[in-house]
Amino acid sequence: MIRQLFHVAGPALRRRLAVQLAVLLGYSVLQGVAFVLVVPVLRRLLAGDTDGVWPWAGALAGVALATAVAYYAQQMLAFQVALAASHRLYHRIGDHVSALPLGWFSGEQVGRLGQLASRGVPQVRSLLAHLLQPLCTAVVTPLTVVVAMAFLDWRLALATALGAPLMYLTYRWAVSTVARADEAVDTAAAEANERVVEFVRAQSVLRSTGSGERGRALLESALREQDAAGRRQSAAMAPGRTAFIAVVHLAVAAVVVVGAVLGLGGTVGVAELVALLVLVVRFSEPVSGMAELGGSLRSARNALARIDAVLAARPLPEPARPGPPPADASLELRDVRFAYEPGARPVLDGVSLRLPDRTTTAVVGPSGSGKTTLIRVLARFWDVDEGAVLLGGTDVRDIPADALMDHFSLVFQDVYLFDASIRENVRLGRPGATDAEVEEAARLARVDEIVARLPQGWDTPVGEGGTALSGGERQRVSLARALLKDAPVMLLDEATSSLDPANEAAIQQTLDALSGRRTLVVVAHRLQTVVGADRIVVLEEGRVAETGTHAELLARGGRYAEFWRERSRAQGWRLTPEPSVPVEAAP
Ligand SMILES: Nc1ncnc2c1ncn2[C@@H]1O[C@H](COP(=O)(O)OP(=O)(O)OP(=O)(O)O)[C@@H](O)[C@H]1O
Structure with a gap:
């Protein structure tokens, strides 16, 4: 002892x-x-x-x-x-x-x-x-x-x-x-x-x-x-x-x-x-x-x-000799295999993908197909068992952990807000940001609308874990944080619970604002994100079943088209009419 x-x-x-x-x-x-x-x-x-x-x-x-x-x-x-x-x-x-x-x-x-x-x-x-x-x-x-x-x-x-x-x-x-x-x-x-x-x-x-x-x-x-x-x-x-x-x-x-x-x-x-x-x-x-x-x-x-x-518990190994800084914000998975436990069934089983700089990729697939795992290995939550993940052409294992995280903004479902004001919660994205920068990021994520309704405005405490806000509002604050950080890659795990139209529109607006300016990878649960993406990746049992745009995949009549039909019938995709988004009718 x-x-x-x-x-x-x-x-x-x-x-x-x-x-x-x-x-x-x-x-x-x-x-x-x-x-x-x-x-x-x-x-x-x-x-x-x-x-x-x-x-x-x-x-x-x-x-x-x-x-x-x-x-x-x-x-x-x-x-x-x-x-x-x-x-x-x-x-x-x-x-x-x-x-x-x-x-x-x-x-x-x-x-x-x-x-x-x-x-x-x-x-x-x-x-x-x-x-x-x-x-x-x-x-x-x-x-x-x-x-x-x-x-x-x-x-x-x-x-x-x-x-x-x-x-x-x-x-x-x-x-x-x-x-x-x-x-x-x-x-x-x-x-x-x-x-x-x-x-x-x-x-x-x-x-x-x-x-x-x-x-x-x-x-x-x-x-x-x-x-x-x-x-x-x-x-x-x-x-x-x-x-x-x-x-x-x-x-x-x-x-x-x-x-x-x-x-x-x-x-x-x-x-x-x-x-x-x-x-x-x-x-x-x-x-x-x-x-x-x-x-x-x-x-x-x-x-x-x-x-x-x-x-x-050991931190992931830091590179002995760091590789060259990433050339851009493109992402690549090269024949990636990953299991949570040694010897267990791989959750990602030979995934190869190229996600070009400043494009939006929607990842879809049945529950448990490995979508969340896929976006997490991109930010090196764990090291892959086989293959490699590259950011701007450099293996993420060759980038020091702090430098790597500078390239990513993460917006996940389990958003945690600290028991502080909305302003301080947004400022966490970049602690040195001025009030004006915080408010600009918040405006882009339409957090200003939430602020306007609250009695103490920007200084309203959000309660422990953000309990004073709804799930959709919490994700908007988290988006504002990510926008303030201004990292070249944003990974977003969309809320699975249905959002009210105001929250849904706010999130969509933010994604639209980022489109073409950031590399966005979204585990998509909303129709608008899926159809608006530059590319859709369909995952099934840890493998890439199909990739392409919404129109290409529907035309191919494969797994995505089938998936789309099922979801539309079950109203899994919630069709919120938004004239600016080209929504194709489900067959
Ligand atoms: N931390 C973990 N430890 C062990 N197994 C995990 C862990 N996280 C996920 N898994 C398992 O890995 C598989 C893929 O999970 P993942 O969350 O990536 O799927 P998903 O496609 O995002 O699912 P959903 O749409 O339901 O969120 C599932 O079988 C899950 O049980």
Whole structure:
């Protein structure tokens, strides 16, 4: 655990952590030495050697004072290092994940990261501030006394030391018996959390479908499972904890008996015997208390392991020698194969495409055909398994990550708005932009219409995640952000949920404004985007089934034409009459 602690603390904190541990160790050793010094003092006192007692009493007083200073120092250090560590860990995790490829941020990873921030880091802080000291004192101080005792009477030292391996083994066994129960408690707690959030979020669905009881039943079953896991954990802990406490008491009894026998036989002096009894009385409680500390120590160790796993996630390799800067904003996929997991079915299976500079490409295809994956590999969310993705003729793997992202604006469905004003949310696209530039980008994406309706105009807070705006409005703010960034390539995953005519017209207007000025690749769910594109790419099961313009593909009578017929019949394409867009009637 200590090794893991040093590892996750990072270079900046390692030295302070080492100093904290050294002072803690020093305090625990001094405490042991103070105990042992009682022996020569008592010896002299009992022998009536008042002159001889002073040097030892002086040494005892000196060590006692040093112990008090060390205690104060280790307490102060523990709190300072704990605070610095939690601050540092948040930064380390934040810095690390911000260098990870965008593909790493799945819902599962984001959930785990949230748990780490809310529970894991505080557990590590608590380990440093509150747990290390009792742990170290319970182990190191008695060990120091045993070692020092060996110089006074080896038989007493041996009697005291004999219990240690047995205590250690019982402790290990107790820990191992609850490890599985611990895991079940963690999983059940995460599940119950998710269910609570789901129950609150899904109120409108549950009420509108009359499924309130069903939602409550799911939540209650998760809470029951959490209770049951807690009970199983307590049951699993009981035997190990009882055995450990019993072994500690047995060891104490053995030491007392050996001490009494040696004392009665006159081979051990009263002073040694008193010191031994004080030691036993003073430390049997903290040592048995380790059984109580076990749960918190395990949680802290699990948190360290989870932090370690996040820090172990590797960023995509940066080019050793960057390639030439992209010549333009054209994109190319050369026989690209990509699977999310090694050995899994490829989601992109031999895709070759050329998307010329400043053209608009609409990607269509059935659900799960790989459309979103395709536009994400263009921006190097992940590295492809085979083939290559090129931007302006340069392999994206040969472009440093920051420089690559400068070429892309991303507008995806899961738009996240920060709990700030609309103006600040748009400004994220280019933090140095002036108010006038922000407002111009917002006007192009027709965010100004939204602003005009809001009570505080540009300064209206949008709520956490943008909850004060509709889905379509959020995507318009996200478009304004992307326009402000003014990158040569825009990747857009259109909202699948139907947009109201105002939002739909606003998005279309933005795309029209960009047409011919940017390389646009759109996962298209709206008819107008599809028919207006310079080229349509039809994906099926990760392969390019057809490419061409709307007219060419309809004339070919292939997969797209069939798709078009199906969609038109099912009204999947919503036909919003817009005279400027040449909409061909579906057959
Ligand atoms: N992060 C991921 N990890 C593992 N599998 C994934 C991940 N994202 C997508 N997939 C899988 O890859 C396949 C293609 O998904 P993708 O989202 O690219 O399809 P799509 O054509 O955009 O679908 P839709 O139109 O429904 O959004 C699906 O089978 C999906 O389950």
